[in-house]
Amino acid sequence: MHENITLLNLSGSNKRIISLFKLFRLNWKYLIVYTEKKVSDSAVSADIYKIRQIRFLTESTFVLRFDRGNMQFKAGQHIIVGLKEELNQREYSVYSGEQDDYLEILVREVFNGSVSLQLKQCKPGQLLHVNGPFGSFGIEPFDMFSKKLVFIASGTGIAPFHSFVRSYPGIDYTLIHGVHYNSEAYERNDYDPLRYISCTSKENNGGHKGRVTRFLPGFPVNQDMLFYLCGNNSMIYEVYHILRDKGIQDENIISEVYF
Numbered sequence: 001m002h003e004n005i006t007l008l009n010l011s012g013s014n015k016r017i018i019s020l021f022k023l024f025r026l027n028w029k030y031l032i033v034y035t036e037k038k039v040s041d042s043a044v045s046a047d048i049y050k051i052r053q054i055r056f057l058t059e060s061t062f063v064l065r066f067d068r069g070n071m072q073f074k075a076g077q078h079i080i081v082g083l084k085e086e087l088n089q090r091e092y093s094v095y096s097g098e099q100d101d102y103l104e105i106l107v108r109e110v111f112n113g114s115v116s117l118q119l120k121q122c123k124p125g126q127l128l129h130v131n132g133p134f135g136s137f138g139i140e141p142f143d144m145f146s147k148k149l150v151f152i153a154s155g156t157g158i159a160p161f162h163s164f165v166r167s168y169p170g171i172d173y174t175l176i177h178g179v180h181y182n183s184e185a186y187e188r189n190d191y192d193p194l195r196y197i198s199c200t201s202k203e204n205n206g207g208h209k210g211r212v213t214r215f216l217p218g219f220p221v222n223q224d225m226l227f228y229l230c231g232n233n234s235m236i237y238e239v240y241h242i243l244r245d246k247g248i249q250d251e252n253i254i255s256e257v258y259f
């Protein structure tokens with residue numbers, strides 16, 4: 001998958017440009033962008049890491065824990081991972097926190113997928129090829145404790161928010177998580193129950209029944225909020241427009257598209 005990758009090194013306030021780039025379905029899959037500002041203290045590296053643990057959260061979703069090595073990253077960034085003996089690699093947001101002495105990713109097996117299936121079948125002791133970190137989906141230090149942060153995820157799109165919450169205790173956040181089934185509210189005990197809202201589309205769980213896009217119109221917003229969106233393209237596209245209709249400025253919506 002790497003033959004079409006363009007490596008751009010942009011500086012300045014490119015985070016919003018990247019969000020728009022992704023939002024309007026330009027050829028984002030083939031672009032890896034990292035900013036001087038965000039990544040200057042977390043140099044990109046490529047290395048071999050040993051798998052330590054696989055923790056299944058559902059039949060098809062699991063957390064893969066492996067050595068951290070010298071990897072320095074900012075919460076929200078992603079890495080590119082594949083089994084050492086395999087050619088294919090894919091992007092995964094770091095799920096663990098900046099202070100953890102291991103790296104974790106949250107992976108859902110995709111039907112007929114290649115890498116997600118290989119990772120699901122791997123065992124502790126096997127070796128991974130890991131590149132990174134990449135990306136600028138992160139919280140600026142200035143915003144961290146001065147803004148209300150609203151994280152909106154679909155499925156495994158919760159991964160970077162898990163890293164935010166683990167890395168930055170004390171941030172003022174609300175996490176809105178769209179899932180099909182209650183069992184997909186991955187490790188929800190890791191979040192403050194008063195700050196975690198699940199929107200479950202295929203069963204009743206006593207929480208909010210229906211998709212995130214059904215919940216959001218009734219969610220009170222204001223201009224002090226920063227919105228972080230992560231997950232599939234159509235959720236992000238719809239949520240973006242709901243937020244814009246509610247008067248949220250474009251620069252206060254930051255997104256990371258998975259597929």
Ligand SMILES: Cc1cc2nc3c(=O)[nH]c(=O)nc-3n(C[C@H](O)[C@H](O)[C@H](O)COP(=O)(O)OP(=O)(O)OC[C@H]3O[C@@H](n4cnc5c(N)ncnc54)[C@H](O)[C@@H]3O)c2cc1C
Pocket residue numbers: 078090091092093094105106107108109110111112113114115116117155156157159256257258259
């Ligand atoms: C920046 C970034 C971060 C990502 N972080 C994560 C992460 O933390 N956890 C995670 O599980 N995935 C994440 N992904 C998606 C991941 O990179 C792979 O696309 C996914 O694991 C499928 O790879 P595969 O080789 O198994 O399937 P492939 O053979 O590459 O793809 C099969 C098909 O499945 C689609 N697809 C990809 N992901 C999904 C999905 N989650 N649900 C349904 N269909 C999908 C693809 O568009 C493709 O059409 C991220 C993607 C990006 C761009």
